[in-house]
Amino acid sequence: MTISNLSTPCFILKEEELKKSIDGFKTALDTKFPNSIIGYSVKTNSLPYCLKIAKDNGCYAEVVSYHEYQLALTCGFPKNHVIYNGPMKSKETFLDVLKHKGIVNIESFREIEWLRELSCNEIYKVGIRLNIDISKISPLDENHKEDDSRFGFSADSADFKNAIQQISEYGNVRLVGLHIHRTSKTRSVDFYKNTLTYALSVINKYNLNIEYIDLGGGYFGEMPGKPTYADYVDAFYDVLKHSNNNYKIIVEPGNAILASAFDYVCTVIDVKHHNDKNVVTTDGTRNDVDPLFHKTDYFKSFIYKKSSEKCQHKQLVGGLTCLENDRLFVLEKGEKTLCLGDKIVFNRVGAYTLCLTPLFIHYFPVIYVKRGDEYCVVREEWTEKDFIMKSKY
Numbered sequence: 001m002t003i004s005n006l007s008t009p010c011f012i013l014k015e016e017e018l019k020k021s022i023d024g025f026k027t028a029l030d031t032k033f034p035n036s037i038i039g040y041s042v043k044t045n046s047l048p049y050c051l052k053i054a055k056d057n058g059c060y061a062e063v064v065s066y067h068e069y070q071l072a073l074t075c076g077f078p079k080n081h082v083i084y085n086g087p088m089k090s091k092e093t094f095l096d097v098l099k100h101k102g103i104v105n106i107e108s109f110r111e112i113e114w115l116r117e118l119s120c121n122e123i124y125k126v127g128i129r130l131n132i133d134i135s136k137i138s139p140l141d142e143n144h145k146e147d148d149s150r151f152g153f154s155a156d157s158a159d160f161k162n163a164i165q166q167i168s169e170y171g172n173v174r175l176v177g178l179h180i181h182r183t184s185k186t187r188s189v190d191f192y193k194n195t196l197t198y199a200l201s202v203i204n205k206y207n208l209n210i211e212y213i214d215l216g217g218g219y220f221g222e223m224p225g226k227p228t229y230a231d232y233v234d235a236f237y238d239v240l241k242h243s244n245n246n247y248k249i250i251v252e253p254g255n256a257i258l259a260s261a262f263d264y265v266c267t268v269i270d271v272k273h274h275n276d277k278n279v280v281t282t283d284g285t286r287n288d289v290d291p292l293f294h295k296t297d298y299f300k301s302f303i304y305k306k307s308s309e310k311c312q313h314k315q316l317v318g319g320l321t322c323l324e325n326d327r328l329f330v331l332e333k334g335e336k337t338l339c340l341g342d343k344i345v346f347n348r349v350g351a352y353t354l355c356l357t358p359l360f361i362h363y364f365p366v367i368y369v370k371r372g373d374e375y376c377v378v379r380e381e382w383t384e385k386d387f388i389m390k391s392k393y
């Protein structure tokens with residue numbers, strides 16, 4: 001099978017690419033930090049086949065809900081290879097991960113109450129998430145003015161102090177981890193230097209006995225002109241080399257390892273002409289590749305059925321839905337003319353795409369995995385049968 005024979009619209013998971021990204025990050029970490037951990041951010045792309053690759057390549061599962069935890073277990077992650085974050089933990093799974101020596105980063109005061117239910121005859125280790133206000137800690141990297149955060153306990157207010165105080169009152173619980181996570185606008189190396197320096201200052205101020213620092217996600221994947229995995233790891237090392245501790249480093253990349261692993265293919269199904277432009281309709285949709293409607297262009301390429309002439313007009317390329325703004329991109333005058341049956345391949349669309357696609361007009365598209373030159377289906381297209389599954393009517 002070749003890419004031109006695939007049914008469209010479809011996603012293609014490039015297995016080698018995903019493994020290469022995981023391996024690249026791990027290799028960079030291993031040069032400076034023995035015993036580092038990569039947590040695969042399940043929310044970024046929860047396709048079971050990806051979870052299996054992540055597990056088989058040494059990642060932990062970074063989960064943020066009851067259902068993500070159950071999904072990770074179903075896909076074969078052992079309970080001690082789970083990193084449990086976020087405000088939506090269930091009590092049952094929170095205690096389960098702790099009992100099985102997984103990593104839990106406490107996010108809320110209600111979780112601190114739940115610690116009461118642990119057995120008094122054992123010692124349990126927990127981490128805590130520290131609130132990161134990018135505008136205060138690393139202003140050049142802010143996404144917007146007042147780029148504060150809803151997550152973690154703030155060391156600027158009394159919360160962090162109160163939280164660590166409450167945890168320390170349990171005789172059977174040790175606070176051993178500090179978790180920070182933000183996705184900055186720049187994804188710059190300096191952002192990690194600044195936030196890690198801040199984390200160290202908090203560890204020192206409160207005299208915490210920390211074993212691991214979890215630096216969260218927000219990294220670039222390997223791309224020309226952008227920081228590499230090694231650049232990020234060198235930055236961690238630069239900050240940490242002055243401290244006497246051998247902290248275990250955890251990272252939780254989502255975008256960095258998943259974006260480049262997926263392509264999306266759609267086919268031109270109609271071309272109209274009005275208002276001095278070609279209006280090209282495809283069987284794909286912006287809902288699949290840009291579900292948050294932020295993007296204006298994509299890494300992309302074209303497969304033309306015939307050798308195509310230069311177009312004398314602009315070409316507006318849109319999707320299958322009846323949404324007026326299901327517009328994918330515009331080609332300026334002079335680009336090759338898109339005709340019926342031509343294909344568009346979008347690259348780097350594996351992060352925050354298929355996990356956010358709505359069930360709108362068209363259901364979930366088929367997903368292929370590409371190994372070498374071979375394509376196999378790893379998730380069939382959803383039909384009305386799948387859609388209706390839990391409905392009464």
Ligand SMILES: *Cc1c(COP(=O)(O)O)cnc(C)c1O
Nearest residue numbers: 041181183217218252253254255
């Ligand atoms: C979303 C998230 C990540 C992954 O973020 P990316 O920007 O995709 O790398 C990692 N850790 C936590 C806690 C998250 O919420």
